[in-house]
Amino acid sequence: MASVQTAAYHTSMEARFAAAARHSRLVRTLRVAVPLVVALSLAAILAISIFNPFRLLSKLPIDIGDLVVSGTKITMESPHLAGFTNDGRPYEMWARSATQDLTSQDHVDLHTLRAKVVSDDQSTVLIQARDGKFNTKAQLLNLQKDVYLRTSTGSEAWMTQADIDMGKGNVSSDEPVDVKWLGGTLRGQRLRITEKGDVIRFEGGVVMNLDNANLPEPAEETDTRAQPAPAAVPNADAAAKSKSSQPGQRREVNRP
Template identity: 35%
Template sequence: MLLTPEAELPDLDLAGIGLTGTGITMEKPRMTGFSDNRRGYEVTASRAEQNLLNPGVLGLFSLEARMDLQGNGWAVLAAEEGVLDTKAEALDLRKDIRLDTDKGDRVRMSEANIRFPQEEIISNAPVELASGSMTLTAARMRVTENGDAATFEGSVVMILQPQGSATAPTRTAQ
């Protein structure tokens, strides 16, 4: 039997790999690599879907990307859905995106485009950043230079809380 990408195949399950129509479903895929600056990254997911007509592109679900940062730090990026382009080493994320660093920085977004070799994260949707006693919201964000430079645009609001102060005044019942 000759199999071509256009052939319709029955659903099969072969040790975590399933074939359906012109696609492949994989359980718990993992990809690792290095940026242009030789910093490592790893992308894992609960499931990946690949169309045999475009094998360099993977749909990822419940995914997590761990990236080494300058100075031996790290960042973990998680999202509900994403599309990984293995040739371009790019990851486009959607739904409930969370970026956390070992230094306690936290970013929340609804979309993000990550270019691993360029060490760049771009979001053209609203973002929220919390770091120490600072929170920032913006309509768009671009992080470059492996996290050393960030640009925020559109309705940027920054709130600074003095160290040691309460986040909100407290009231006592009378």
């Protein structure tokens, strides 16, 4: 009986010693891990502060507001980006805020944004949207929600989604689009703008309404073809003289 109790006692003591040993190892590990985690966190915050990834947006001038760091994301307040497209056309972009993930430095999420691009003919295109994603490396801008375009020539367009190639000047949308210009309105299910705006194609249930009142009046054409000269009216005296001088004609004189 005593031997059984002694064995149980030794087993209990061994379990307690094992638990104490595990606790000691955990304490030693935490003594090293916790300061290491704190140091790494401080180093990460310091690196973010010094090596701000937003400076890699482009080599162009950029104005920024306050920066907020949350995990791997950085939020910039009131950014303003200005630069040139691949073919030398200037553009500018403003936003209420912009967010970038450190794991994807070429992509920026924009909120309440505006953009301005100068076309080849020096006309200006203004773009507004509630949300957008900008690929700084490929110069691709994806717009979402309440997309509005206006040109300095008087044209307007409303869309819910649009993809804009800032370098090539192309615009595409697979959502319904409404367009208004001085000569009328147009609605289509899809839009393609290529050749830097020279080619505009609407697809899917296209409906166009023309406003003749606003259309420019065509210039009046004048008929410059040569008109035939009017026939000459014969002179009465000349006709009588010619008649009296005809040969073989006798003049009869009645004498009383």
